Amino acid sequence: MAITSANQLELLQTAEAVAREKMIDPGLVVEAMEESLARAAKSRYGSEMDIRVSIDRKTGKATFTRVRTVVEDELLENYQAEFTVEQAKQYMENPEVGQQFIEEVPPVEMGRIAAQSAKQVILQKVREAERDKQYEEFKDRAGTIINAAVKREEYGNVIVDVGAGEAVLRRNEKIGREAYRPNDRIRCYIKDVRREQRGPQIFLSRTAPEFMAELFKMEVPEIYEGIIEIKAVARDPGSRAKIAVISYDGSIDPVGACVGMRGSRVQAVVNELQGEKIDIIPWNEDMPTFLVNALQPAEVAKVVLDEEAGKIEVVVPDEQLSLAIGRRGQNVRLASQLTGLDIDILTEEEESKRRQAEFEVRTKMFMETLDLDEFFAQLIVSEGFTSLEEVAYVEIEELLVIEGVDEDTASELQARARDYLDAQNKKAMDHARELGVEDSLVEFEGLTPRMIEALAEDGVKTLEDFATCADWELAGGWTMVDGERVKDDGVLEKFDVSLEEAQDLVMTARVMLGWVDPEELAAAAAEAEEGEAAEEAEV
Incomplete structure (x- = not known):
């Protein structure tokens, strides 16, 4: 088939038909045709030649040209596509390095092999254009919810049709033992979109905490409008979840708004999540207060926060321990995820025993280091003194609050503490020198x-x-x-x-x-x- 004898407009009609079918830019198909024709021409004229093809976007006429570039003498490598300044003078006036000499060459006859090669190039280009279109369409939709139809299941992973391609819901991203049949409608969260060698990969999830947050945004207008904000979500998919919310309008109760009239709003989310129980908790910037809310329905007696260690200690009544921990530790685990802190739960009895043990240790320390009787050492510990350094270097007035301590006794206590510390420091320095x-x-x-x-x-x-x-x-x-x-x-x-x-x-x-x-x-x-x-x- 010779290009000159073919209906030139047929090229454009073919390009438009393919572009319409694949919903891509017709220009991309024409470019693929130009590349395929250029490859066919190279097989006829020689692979080392720089042959280019240009198809007129209006008439469909294909123009074949040979391009040669002017290079420096020592850089001349490809004699078919390059020539020196001296050689170029035969074709150009005052040639300079970098200039190109373009001449038209006769169109080629496309044999069966060349036509097949051209077809493969066009198909490859069309596939690449489809992949780019799919990636561009979904890359900005990551973090949103999509409704799709199930196509098939492979090794526990669900493949769904998303219109322009396929997406995958992995086995570990499904809730519990969810099972789907072909053509079932499924609602998922677009967790990630990646551009890979085999095309864009779209990964879905139904277990991600963000999925629950997006569902609430769809059901609660106040969240969508920004009046209520979801501050944190923790999930045990298919079983239980906790969601922390805050309202920026004092007249709107964030928990009530998320629950809805007779629980209609939260029930819609629960139904989508296969009956997952949801605790809606008011957010509080004060972490101990927030944790007390997060451990609901358990009651909390006392909270001790260690911000530097990222740990928090919670004391609960003895009868509330199992409720605070939850079945298989679920309640405390979700509260920990919600607050981002490690949580230690103690009963009041355990905390009392620990305090007593600390009291005895400190009492013994003061007895041994300051040569005091047990009663006097207990008085010091009861006033909140925990170390020798505190006794040695506090203002003397702070020691006078201890029952039975006057200025002379306070001075003596400080002298003994300093003497002991000096001896310890000397011993430590001698050991360090050794x-x-x-x-x-x-x-x-x-x-x-x-x-x-x-x-x-x-x-x-x-x-x-x-x-x-x-x-x-x-x-x-x-x-x-x-x-x-x-x-x-x-x-x-x-x-x-x-x-x-x-x-x-x-x-x-x-x-x-x-x-x-x-x-x-x-x-x-x-x-x-x-x-x-x-x-x-x-x-």
Whole structure:
């Protein structure tokens, strides 16, 4: 088949028909045709030639051209597609490097093999265009809900028809033992859209917490309008869930709005989630208060929050323990997911026993270190003193509140505490010296003798060693391992050194050693403060 003898308008008609069928741009089909014709021409004229084909978008006429580029003499490699400045003078006036000489060549006769190759090129280009169109259509829909029809099930994964292609609902993204038949309508959350070699992959979910949030947005107009905000969601898919909401309009109850008249709104979500029980909880910026709400229906007697460790301790009445924990730990697990904190639950009896044990330990410590009788040591502990340092260095007036303590007794208590601490510090420093601690670390301001001893026992014996430490190695911290928070013990953690204090100490050491420019440090700190101020202003 010769291009010149064919009906030239047939090319455009074919392109439009394919584009209409596949719902893609006709220009993409024409470009695919141009590329396929160029390949056929190269097989006729030579693969090293730069043959290009241009199809007129109005008449359908195909023009075949050969392109040669002017290059420097030493860069000449392809004699069929390149030539030097001297060679180019035969065809061009004043040729320069980079210029192209374009000449029209006769159209080719397309044999059976060339036609088949052209067809494959066009099909490939059309498939690529379809994939790009599908990706562009769905990439911005990630995070939304889609209604689709089930096509088939493969190894527990459900393949659904999303119009422009297929999406997959993986086995672990289904609720419980959900089973679907072909043509069933299914509502899912678009969790992720990825561009992969085999085409765009659309991953759906019915277990994601965001799926529940989107369902509530569809059922509760106040959420859609932004009057009520969903702050957190925790789910045990198919069984139970907790959702925290807050209202920005004082006249609207966020919990009541989400429940709806006679529970109509929440029931619609429950039905979609296969009967999943939903606890709707009012959000509170005060974390202990929020946790008390999150542990409903259990009653809470006391909450102790350790923000630095990301842990919270909850004390409940003895009869409320099983309710607070929930079946197989479900209630406390969901409350933990909702608040983002590790939760320890104690009964009032357990907490009382622990307090008593701590009281006895501190009483014994004061008896042994200050040479006191049990009654006097108990009085000190009862007033809230927990360490020798507190007794040694508080204002003397604070000791006078202890029953039976006058100024002379208070002075004696402080003298004994300081003498004991001095002896302990000397012992610690002597031990550190034995371990090989150098003066550079001993003379560093901010470290006590007992801290230096602890560092020496951990192999930190010079200021250089100290400057290489990370803040969490000193103050301790928490690491996520397999989805669980694991405690990292810090060398100086027992001395109540915070992460911020550890950062300051390490950075000071680095400045002293010349590793860090103090001016750059100050500039970075000022920039960070400006950033925080800007964020606060936006809020």
